[in-house]
Amino acid sequence: MPGASLRIQSVLFHSDPAGVRRLVESLANATRIARGAALVDTAHLALGDSGDGPSLRPDQVEELRALVGDAFSFEYAFFGANLGHGGGQNRLAEGLTEDLLLVINPDAVAEPLLVARLAERMLDPSIGIAEARQLPVEHPKEYDPVAGATPWASMACALLRGAAVRQVGLFDAATFFMHGDDVDLSWRMRLAGWAVAHQPQARVFHDKAIGTHGYIEAGPVELVHGPLGSLLLAYKYSRDDQVEALAEQLRQGSPEQQEALRLYEERVAAGALPSPRLDPEGRVAAFSQGNFAHHRF
Amino acid sequence: MAGKYAFAFDESSVYAKVRDVLVRAARPGTVIDLGCGFGALAEVSRSHGMTYVGADLEREGLEDLERRGFATHQLDLTDLRAVEALLDKVATDGPISAILMLDTLEHLPEPWKVLELLSGAASRWGSPALVVSIPNVTHIDVAAKLLAGRWDVTPTGLLDSTHLQMFSGARVDTMLRTSGWYECERADFKLNHSDQSFPTDLPLLVAGSPLSDLVRLVRGDADPYAYVNQFVRAYVPGAAGTGAPAVQATPAPFLSVLVRTTGKRPESLRDLLLCLAAQTDEDLEVLLLAHGVEPDLMSEIGVLVAQQAASLQQRLRLVPVEPGGGRSRPLNAGVEAAHGRYVAVVDDDDVVTSGYVAEFRRLADQAPGRVLRTVVVEQDVEERNWSGVAGYAATSAFRYAYPPDYDVLMHMVDNFTPFCGLAFPRALFQHLGHRFDESLPVLEDWEMQLRSIQLCGVHSSPVPTSIYHRWAHGTGNNSNVMHTDEHWAAARGRVASDMDARPLMLPRGSFSSLQRQLSDRVVLELEAEIERRGDEMQRLAAALDEAARLPAEMRASTSWRVTAPLRAVSERLRGRGRS
Numbered sequence: 001m002p003g004a005s006l007r008i009q010s011v012l013f014h015s016d017p018a019g020v021r022r023l024v025e026s027l028a029n030a031t032r033i034a035r036g037a038a039l040v041d042t043a044h045l046a047l048g049d050s051g052d053g054p055s056l057r058p059d060q061v062e063e064l065r066a067l068v069g070d071a072f073s074f075e076y077a078f079f080g081a082n083l084g085h086g087g088g089q090n091r092l093a094e095g096l097t098e099d100l101l102l103v104i105n106p107d108a109v110a111e112p113l114l115v116a117r118l119a120e121r122m123l124d125p126s127i128g129i130a131e132a133r134q135l136p137v138e139h140p141k142e143y144d145p146v147a148g149a150t151p152w153a154s155m156a157c158a159l160l161r162g163a164a165v166r167q168v169g170l171f172d173a174a175t176f177f178m179h180g181d182d183v184d185l186s187w188r189m190r191l192a193g194w195a196v197a198h199q200p201q202a203r204v205f206h207d208k209a210i211g212t213h214g215y216i217e218a219g220p221v222e223l224v225h226g227p228l229g230s231l232l233l234a235y236k237y238s239r240d241d242q243v244e245a246l247a248e249q250l251r252q253g254s255p256e257q258q259e260a261l262r263l264y265e266e267r268v269a270a271g272a273l274p275s276p277r278l279d280p281e282g283r284v285a286a287f288s289q290g291n292f293a294h295h296r297f
Numbered sequence: 298m299a300g301k302y303a304f305a306f307d308e309s310s311v312y313a314k315v316r317d318v319l320v321r322a323a324r325p326g327t328v329i330d331l332g333c334g335f336g337a338l339a340e341v342s343r344s345h346g347m348t349y350v351g352a353d354l355e356r357e358g359l360e361d362l363e364r365r366g367f368a369t370h371q372l373d374l375t376d377l378r379a380v381e382a383l384l385d386k387v388a389t390d391g392p393i394s395a396i397l398m399l400d401t402l403e404h405l406p407e408p409w410k411v412l413e414l415l416s417g418a419a420s421r422w423g424s425p426a427l428v429v430s431i432p433n434v435t436h437i438d439v440a441a442k443l444l445a446g447r448w449d450v451t452p453t454g455l456l457d458s459t460h461l462q463m464f465s466g467a468r469v470d471t472m473l474r475t476s477g478w479y480e481c482e483r484a485d486f487k488l489n490h491s492d493q494s495f496p497t498d499l500p501l502l503v504a505g506s507p508l509s510d511l512v513r514l515v516r517g518d519a520d521p522y523a524y525v526n527q528f529v530r531a532y533v534p535g536a537a538g539t540g541a542p543a544v545q546a547t548p549a550p551f552l553s554v555l556v557r558t559t560g561k562r563p564e565s566l567r568d569l570l571l572c573l574a575a576q577t578d579e580d581l582e583v584l585l586l587a588h589g590v591e592p593d594l595m596s597e598i599g600v601l602v603a604q605q606a607a608s609l610q611q612r613l614r615l616v617p618v619e620p621g622g623g624r625s626r627p628l629n630a631g632v633e634a635a636h637g638r639y640v641a642v643v644d645d646d647d648v649v650t651s652g653y654v655a656e657f658r659r660l661a662d663q664a665p666g667r668v669l670r671t672v673v674v675e676q677d678v679e680e681r682n683w684s685g686v687a688g689y690a691a692t693s694a695f696r697y698a699y700p701p702d703y704d705v706l707m708h709m710v711d712n713f714t715p716f717c718g719l720a721f722p723r724a725l726f727q728h729l730g731h732r733f734d735e736s737l738p739v740l741e742d743w744e745m746q747l748r749s750i751q752l753c754g755v756h757s758s759p760v761p762t763s764i765y766h767r768w769a770h771g772t773g774n775n776s777n778v779m780h781t782d783e784h785w786a787a788a789r790g791r792v793a794s795d796m797d798a799r800p801l802m803l804p805r806g807s808f809s810s811l812q813r814q815l816s817d818r819v820v821l822e823l824e825a826e827i828e829r830r831g832d833e834m835q836r837l838a839a840a841l842d843e844a845a846r847l848p849a850e851m852r853a854s855t856s857w858r859v860t861a862p863l864r865a866v867s868e869r870l871r872g873r874g875r876s
Contacts, residue, residue, distance in 0.1 A: 145682070145690070200683050203567065209650060
């Protein structure tokens with residue numbers, strides 16, 4: 001897809017303006033390099049904001065506009081409501097016309113070749129999602145070392161084919177508030193016949209702190225919405241056995257895990273579970289030791 | 298006071314050094330000796346085909362020179378017009394080849410004024426060389442005695458009572474440069490024991506005392522002038538300089554990150570640069586130290602640098618480093634080029650978290666000037682082919698392989714802190730003259746760590762801020778696979794002998810800690826010895842029981858009485874064993 005039109009989206013939530021500046025500058029740089037390689041033509045950056053108040057003052061928005069220069073057109077939209085990750089992305093992507101859609105976390109920084117390497121991967125017309133390699137903490141899920149095929153793509157940073165998004169939709173924000181929506185989107189893409197590929201040469205810095213015992217530190221929201229997302233995925237992809245097993249684990253788990261189970265049971269009682277349920281034959285959905293793919297370590 | 302400065306020329310004296318630089322720096326012609334005293338260089342100059350002219354305020358020396366057949370002029374060096382007029386006059390007889398100012402500048406209230414005059418008018422007199430001899434008040438003897446509160450002014454010598462100015466090596470360099478003189482020759486006069494080497498039993502001066510060793514170590518590392526008694530230099534005239542180091546356009550950053558690369562891991566280097574671009578504390582500079590990089594790889598690095606976003610490019614410098622010098626040479630090049638308050642080192646296959654700089658900053662705020670230490674986690678990686686490019690992939694989770702706290706004694710046994718977990722105050726390099734050991738093939742990080750923590754102390758955090766990649770299957774071009782076990786063992790031996798050559802300094806609390814650990818060891822060894830002796834005694838007791846059955850006359854024998862002390866020991870040990 002030489003000279004593709006590109007839309008870049010990120011959803012802020014009480015984000016540090018300095019971090020947003022690093023993100024935007026790095027994206028502008030990476031877009032210019034991709035354009036120089038004739039992989040991208042027109043480009044647009046849309047920042048949405050799900051915070052209680054705007055993360056950016058008007059003068060900071062103007063500073064960003066000056067910073068991006070001619071790399072892409074730029075907009076900043078304060079939602080006035082917390083739409084969550086998927087909801088915010090969906091709002092920004094309404095009426096998507098571009099060939100390519102790059103979704104990226106607000107606490108990320110793009111490597112100079114990020115856009116070019118992902119856009120190169122999209123030259124293969126079978127690919128619906130190309131996922132970047134994350135630093136400093138490499139994701140452990142498996143991928144084919146030659147073809148890059150991977151069961152699902154993290155939406156911390158991934159390039160989506162516009163046509164594929166228009167076919168299958170973007171995020172299921174009604175079901176997933178924060179966690180699990182990327183796995184769901186990946187599996188829906190694969191059910192529709194699109195491939196999901198990991199592109200290790202496309203790098204993104206995704207801010208993760210390593211705890212004092214070598215574990216990745218998870219925030220309080222993640223501790224609740226992570227397991228809740230897992231329950232909802234298991235239900236949506238017709239795996240009642242997984243729902244039951246996971247629910248039993250959560251019942252015995254930490255207060256956050258018990259809270260996740262309570263929220264799930266609330267949805268059950270309210271009849272607010274996703275419908276229709278997908279992949280009854282188990283073609284794409286994989287549950288492996290609490291994960292959604294085999295992990296290399 | 299008569300004849301106080303009547304020093305004769307001697308091949309072992311400072312004047313021989315002056316002669317050496319004079320004959321190297323000046324062509325034959327007139328040599329004018331400003332502040333000549335008794336003219337110790339007069340005959341030597343003549344013997345090298347030069348015409349010697351002495352000038353001084355004091356008549357006594359001039360009269361002595363005249364008796365020896367040399368021209369003289371009485372001159373007050375603070376009278377600049379008189380100085381200029383004298384040189385104009387001397388120059389009418391032919392170009393002046395050299396101006397000597399030996400043990401003179403320190404006697405002037407404003408020596409730079411006469412130096413500026415001389416450089417400014419030098420072309421009128423034939424652009425003579427300037428040869429100086431200046432006493433060094435930073436000699437080790439003076440430095441050591443200052444620690445005891447001693448400043449022993451003497452009639453002559455380093456602390457001559459008539460000196461109006463004091464000079465260090467740096468001050469000599471600065472004053473001459475700003476006065477329009479550019480060094481062309483040097484032959485500094487060194488003395489292991491200067492005229493200030495008294496009182497002889499002062500522990501600070503006693504050769505081999507730990508205190509003296511320590512002072513000599515610190516002073517000796519700081520600059521090359523610890524044992525210089527006189528700075529003996531020759532200069533040529535030129536434009537007056539500013540004397541100040543090049544002014545930095547931007548304020549010095551908090552952290553200079555030295556990144557070593559041989560250009561063979563461009564994909565890993567991309568990863569690291571991305572991590573550095575993502576720092577939450579952006580007060581850093583990055584020095585990319587390209588060590589012996591082949592031209593084609595160098596151009597690849599150049600492209601990589603040019604692709605970085607402006608905010609990182611502004612803080613990024615590519616420093617080509619000549620091959621050789623082991624893994625230390627690029628670090629020393631980086632130290633020379635660094636501007637940061639602290640200096641940290643990462644290799645091109647390490648990655649760091651976004652809080653890498655911020656955590657060092659937090660530690661520096663808590664304990665300024667210390668060596669800073671954070672935790673490094675380990676991760677296994679293996680090479681991967683990325684569409685024809687040498688990439689890699691992680692194959693393990695993080696290992697919290699290094700202790701959360703920094704234990705100095707433990708680090709003397711082995712290195713539990715990879716390089717990327719350390720930041721050194723730049724003052725260690727800038728003011729104490731430390732450099733990485735270029736003769737060590739490996740363990741250069743441990744050696745510097747052991748030296749620096751003794752001088753600076755260490756302040757540590759349990760927070761992991763970097764990831765050390767351990768390459769699998771002998772891959773990755775790293776030190777683990779490029780050096781044999783023999784290399785590592787030899788380097789360990791070198792580090793140990795280097796540390797043995799220095800007095801050992803330990804932080805507060807080490808005495809008790811060592812006492813505990815040594816006591817424990819002594820107890821363990823004693824217990825083992827007691828057990829061994831106990832077994833021996835049991836065997837002996839059995840033999841004695843056997844002997845007890847022997848006739849009474851045998852008990853009265855000499856050998857039985859000789860073993861009496863052993864029996865006593867045996868009983869005591871057996872008694873202790875039961876308690």
